[in-house]
Amino acid sequence: MHNEMIRIALTENEQWWGGAVGDGIHMPFGSRSYQRDLFGDAAYNQACPLLLSNKGRSIWSEEPFRFAFEGSELVVEGKAGTIKVEQGGDDLRDAFRYASKTYFPASGTLPDEVFFAVPQYNTWMEMGIHPTQEKVLAYAEAIIGSGLPPGILMIDDNWHEDYGTLVFHPGRFPDPKAMIEQLHALGFRVMLWVCPFISPDGEVFRYLHEQGYLLREADGRPVIRKWWNGYSAVLDGSNEEAMSWFTGVLDRLMDQYGVDGFKLDAGDPQYYEATDVGARPATPNEQCEIWARLGLRYAFNEYRACWKLAGQPLVQRLADKNHSWGTDGLASLIPNGLAQGLIGYAFNCPDMVGGGQYGDLIRPDFQVDGELFVRYAQCSALFPMMQFSTAPWRVLGESHLALCIEAAQLHCRMGDEITELARHAAATGEPIMRHMAYVFPSAGYETITDQFMLGDNILVAPVIQKGATARNIVFPEGTWIGDDGSEVVGPCEAEVEAPLSRLPWYCRG
Structure with a gap:
């Protein structure tokens, strides 16, 4: 599957996000070794063949690829001719907007x-x-x-x-x-x-097998696959x-x-x-x-x-x-x-x-x-x-x-x-829940992973440590009005009171 390798030199203080959602706890990538092969593995959550940099760069492929951060390099291996390495602007938001517009444009619709x-x-x-x-x-x-x-x-x-x-x-x-x-x-x-699993031996299984609607082994037998509830046949999505x-x-x-x-x-x-046989x-x-x-x-x-x-x-x-x-x-x-x-x-x-x-x-x-x-x-x-x-x-x-x-x-x-x-997300593709570095690209917020922005104007800072009744919050430039009526002028870091009865959140003034 992977028959092309591209080596990309990391620039100073360059940080990256993307690949598998389950790796979010390890993001941003770039300061330490990390690797992920997206072929056949989405880490049991969502995954996308996309990497984004806080320096405005993006990597995209229509096919799954393997990536590894090795010292001062990002190594990407994938199907020859499919890997796109591009400069979409100067920061994380620019990189996202470019990739979204180019490779996965917003549909204009949203769930109910x-x-x-x-x-x-x-x-x-x-x-x-x-x-x-x-x-x-x-x-x-x-x-x-x-x-x-x-x-x-x-x-x-x-x-x-x-x-x-x-x-x-x-x-x-x-x-x-x-x-x-x-x-x-x-x-x-x-x-x-x-789910796409079909209990074997039942009436529906027999019908689907006769119709050729189930994945098969190379010898024609229906695939019987282990999953969290046992062993089942699998519907053929390609049919x-x-x-x-x-x-x-x-x-x-x-x-x-x-x-x-x-x-x-x-x-x-x-x-x-990869050996499953379908339509x-x-x-x-x-x-x-x-x-x-x-x-x-x-x-x-x-x-x-x-x-x-x-x-x-x-x-x-x-x-x-x-x-x-x-x-x-x-x-x-x-x-x-x-x-x-x-x-x-x-x-x-x-x-x-x-x-x-x-x-x-x-x-x-x-x-x-x-x-x-x-x-x-x-x-x-x-x-x-x-x-x-x-x-x-x-x-x-x-x-x-x-x-x-x-x-x-x-x-x-x-x-x-x-x-x-x-x-807005349906029209533009932009996240609803946004990284601090996405909204404030020049402030050095890339490694903040315990607070987030709801849109561009609401800062949310939940307490996620046991026993804590206060927490440190990074406030960007501007005036921030708290859920408790307090006012903070940024940029600054401040410890705020957060008893169990409080979720700290602030609106940009």
């Missing part, structure tokens, strides 16, 4: 605007693979009963029969149409979880008739039951092999891209894994995080969220408040850290979107629950502002 104005709620952490109609309705009623606002409710894995048999399980969901009507009446939009069959199933769910949209999970390049040759990355392209049919969509398709109206959630203060949990939200925006995924969402790793909840020794849960909620509140799953009313005491409700209400109050930024 509801995403930016209300929280999302996902059944995963409360129900795992055992959702039922009764549990879903109880969950929705408890959301409202606890004081949280209604929003978008995603019914996660196993609402259906076998994987690929996308009909409501009659034992667990005896009257899905009535359930969805009731959820709509409560103020929720309803999305269903789906247009197969994808038409799948979207027909999804469309019928919308028509028959009033479903609003879909969480399209999996599709990671890691679940495909036409397709790399693992191409299969991931085709799966992501499905979501363009639906205004209510969500992805965790995506290859390319930057600038498109797809909701991109960060990968599942642990219930942790570290870079496997809360500390990763801001740097990885910034990475999403810088590689063209403007409509981004953090992971579920408190962390979305189901393994945490089923550990016998697992304990919810109330302080951490609140700081997760606060950190998420001024992202373009926010999502709950673990029920805060179940795991938190009264005071911690009240603070999570405040965070959700803040997100709702800021909905008009965030929606306007989303419209």
Whole structure:
């Protein structure tokens, strides 16, 4: 796959971003050794064949490439003739705008605007693979009963029969149409979880195999691939008739039951092999891209894994995080969220408040850290979107629950502002959640990864350290009016009080 190598000399103080969102915690690149091969590996999140420099340079390829920072050089290996190294301006913003306009222009459309104005709620952490109609309705009623606002409710894995048999399980969901009507009446939009895996040996599997809609081994046998829920066959994204069959199933769910949209999970390049045989040759990355392209049919969509398709109206959630203060949990939200925006995924969402790793909840020794849960909620509140799953009313005491409700209400109050930024992103491709160095390119803010800008005029500085009741904030030039009414004149660094009841954020005066 990689048959051309380009060596690029780094300039003084040059820093880079891009590649895989999961590497956001290691960005910016340039001051230390780092490497990533994007072929067949998106780090179980979004990835794009793009690198951007704070000196205005960009690297793009239509094909996945390998890159490595080695001393004073950036080494890029990829398909001969596909790697573009260009000077798009003088700074990070210039580099992004050039790359976006040239290689992934904004579509002019955005996901449904509801995403930016209300929280999302996902059944995963409360129900795992055992959702039922009764549990879903109880969950929705408890959301409202606890004081949280209604929003978008995603019914996660196993609402259906076998994987690929996308009909409501009659034992667990005896009257899905009535359930969805009731959820709509409560103020929720309803999305269903789906994936490209097909349970082997079932009726749907046999039909798809006979039609040639499944990926095959070289000898013609259907591929049976290991994934997090076991072993399954895989839908062939390169087969247009197969994808038409799948979207027909999804469309019928919308028509028959009033479903609003879909969480399209999996599709990671890691679940495909270069040796897979389909209707036409397709790399693992191409299969991931085709799966992501499905979501363009639906205004209510969500992805965790995506290859390319930057600038498109797809909701991109960060990968599942642990219930942790570290870079496997809360500390990763801001740097990885910034990475999403810088590689063209403007409509981004953090992971579920408190962390979305189901393994945490089923550990016998697992304990919810109330302080951490609140700081997760606060950190998420001024992202373009926010999502709950673990029920805060179940795991938190009264005071911690009240603070999570405040965070959700803040997100709702800021909905008009965030929606306007989303419209701007749809028109220009620019991130909604922006790196400090993106907005203030000459201030030396490249290594700041614990605060961010919402647009150009709102500075957000969540507390992400356990036990902290104050934090240091870097204020750019200008006057900044705080959520607490305080006024700070920059440029300066200042320590501000941030008890557990406060998410520090400031508007440019």
